[in-house]
Amino acid sequence: MESIESDWLWIPVFAILVAFAIPWFLWGNARVVAGLPLWLWWHVGWMVLASVAFYAFSRGAWDRGMGVARE
Numbered sequence: 001m002e003s004i005e006s007d008w009l010w011i012p013v014f015a016i017l018v019a020f021a022i023p024w025f026l027w028g029n030a031r032v033v034a035g036l037p038l039w040l041w042w043h044v045g046w047m048v049l050a051s052v053a054f055y056a057f058s059r060g061a062w063d064r065g066m067g068v069a070r071e
Helices: 004-019 038-058 061-066
Strands: none
Touching: 004 038, 004 061
């Protein structure tokens, strides 16, 4: 079982997810990849990454924080 101290690592993970959710560095970039603007691909990829991170969070830290016993 993971330690509760490792749960504190989720704070910077989610802070990074929030900080890079808006690709400020792609503003004004008109590059198109596979028919879609690059900034849109950034959002698609970032949402996939955020989904994976939240899934991992919900499998460990969330259960411990809510006092749910895993089977």
